[in-house]
Amino acid sequence: MFLFHLICAEIFQEASLWPRHLFPPKSDVRALGAKLNKHFNVKPGLGSGRSNRSADVGNFYVPFSFDMLSIRGAQEEEPPDAQLMRLDNMLLAEGVSGPEKGGGSAAAAAAAAATGGGAGADNSAEHSDYRAKLSQIRQIYHTELEKYEQACNEFTTHVMNLLREQSRTRPISPKEIERMVGIIHRKFSSIQMQLKQSTCEAVMILRSRFLDARRKRRNFNKQATEILNEYFYSHLSNPYPSEEAKEELAKKCSITVSQVSNWFGNKRIRYKKNIGKFQEEANMYAARTAVNAANVSSHGSQANSPSTPNSAGSAGSFNMSNSGDLFMSVQSLNGDSGYQGAQVGANVQSQVDTLRHVINQTGGYSEGLAGTQMYSPQGINANGGWQDAATPSSVTSPTEGPGSVHSDTSN
DNA sequence: GCAAATGATTGTGC
DNA sequence: GCACAATCATTTGC
Numbered sequence: 001m002f003l004f005h006l007i008c009a010e011i012f013q014e015a016s017l018w019p020r021h022l023f024p025p026k027s028d029v030r031a032l033g034a035k036l037n038k039h040f041n042v043k044p045g046l047g048s049g050r051s052n053r054s055a056d057v058g059n060f061y062v063p064f065s066f067d068m069l070s071i072r073g074a075q076e077e078e079p080p081d082a083q084l085m086r087l088d089n090m091l092l093a094e095g096v097s098g099p100e101k102g103g104g105s106a107a108a109a110a111a112a113a114a115t116g117g118g119a120g121a122d123n124s125a126e127h128s129d130y131r132a133k134l135s136q137i138r139q140i141y142h143t144e145l146e147k148y149e150q151a152c153n154e155f156t157t158h159v160m161n162l163l164r165e166q167s168r169t170r171p172i173s174p175k176e177i178e179r180m181v182g183i184i185h186r187k188f189s190s191i192q193m194q195l196k197q198s199t200c201e202a203v204m205i206l207r208s209r210f211l212d213a214r215r216k217r218r219n220f221n222k223q224a225t226e227i228l229n230e231y232f233y234s235h236l237s238n239p240y241p242s243e244e245a246k247e248e249l250a251k252k253c254s255i256t257v258s259q260v261s262n263w264f265g266n267k268r269i270r271y272k273k274n275i276g277k278f279q280e281e282a283n284m285y286a287a288r289t290a291v292n293a294a295n296v297s298s299h300g301s302q303a304n305s306p307s308t309p310n311s312a313g314s315a316g317s318f319n320m321s322n323s324g325d326l327f328m329s330v331q332s333l334n335g336d337s338g339y340q341g342a343q344v345g346a347n348v349q350s351q352v353d354t355l356r357h358v359i360n361q362t363g364g365y366s367e368g369l370a371g372t373q374m375y376s377p378q379g380i381n382a383n384g385g386w387q388d389a390a391t392p393s394s395v396t397s398p399t400e401g402p403g404s405v406h407s408d409t410s411n
Numbered sequence: 412g413c414a415a416a417t418g419a420t421t422g423t424g425c
Numbered sequence: 426g427c428a429c430a431a432t433c434a435t436t437t438g439c
Contacts, residue, residue: 217417217419218418219416219435225417259418261427261428265428266418268428269428273430
């Protein structure tokens with residue numbers, strides 16, 4: 001029996017010796033629980049209340065609840081055969097067990113879906129990386145499986161020999177031999193199950209790398225950033241684009257609506273946290289907007305009607321002029337409203353002068369400038385929130401017409 | 412190599 | 426469901 005324990009200990013140890021490099025850092029897989037559970041139709045209610053959370057399990061980092069795979073849990077709830085069948089099915093579906101099929105159809109589909117199918121070369125590069133890693137897992141799995149099967153056979157033979165030797169000194173019934181063999185096989189099959197479970201975990205964690213969008217983060221191109229910034233700074237009093245505006249921005253920037261939302265979320269919070277740092281950027285975009293406004297004024301009579309720039313109907317032209325917020329920026333630059341973070345240098349002051357000049361050229365805007373007195377600097381009120389944000393539909397910018405639409409109104 | 416910038420995610424509150 | 430705040434992971438600039 002000592003030998004048995006020795007072998008078992010060794011086998012168990014080996015079972016936990018999966019190469020760590022196949023596993024992402026713990027933090028990487030934190031978010032994957034829900035996604036993967038969803039993928040495998042695992043209901044969130046399974047197991048404990050925190051079953052969706054990640055956890056350390058022995059030497060492994062398990063990114064989400066493996067209630068559906070858990071040997072301990074499963075043995076109590078359902079026969080091991082069913083559990084083993086599930087594991088087998090999963091490994092088959094992922095292309096780990098069964099015939100090799102170029103990374104596994106399901107896995108390949110997952111990789112394709114995860115990479116968005118957008119970037120061609122990038123996609124295939126990631127795809128091949130995924131396949132290579134999956135192949136590595138597959139190889140390790142088969143090697144280990146073979147090793148365990150061999151160990152099982154060797155150990156069974158060894159025990160049989162021992163029993164045969166013992167049969168010289170005491171009578172041993174065939175039933176006893178059968179029982180011993182059964183025990184050995186059960187033990188080894190549970191080890192096999194652990195191996196399969198570990199393999200499933202490895203595959204899913206590998207897959208998680210492709211499902212985690214953060215790993216594929218790409219900075220937006222300069223043009224997209226410019227467009228977003230232009231909108232942000234020209235709507236500084238209420239930088240909450242409507243759904244229509246978001247869609248328009250997304251289209252213009254070749255990004256998704258949710259990316260636009262993310263961008264504005266990040267921008268708002270980062271701007272608010274460090275207004276001073278963004279002041280220069282704000283000035284630059286204000287100046288640009290002013291120039292655009294001047295261009296518009298020189299090309300059409302609409303320059304005299306500052307009541308429409310922020311309306312949803314003009315979403316297509318948001319990157320042009322927005323006089324309302326521009327006024328606010330100018331006012332901030334002048335320090336009229338005691339803007340705390342604005343340390344306006346001489347160059348900025350000259351910009352202000354230019355802006356004033358430009359604005360005067362657009363005609364009839366001096367009233368609007370006076371009208372911006374109701375805004376706190378840069379649109380942020382004393383509570384740290386955007387003044388307009390709370391009551392967007394009822395509060396109308398002095399330069400905005402009644403038709404103005406903000407995202408908040410859609411709520 | 413490091414710090415800053417940046418896009419994405421998560422948890423929380425409304 | 427949205428916004429905010431905190432945080433993570435990656436990219437970028439030095």
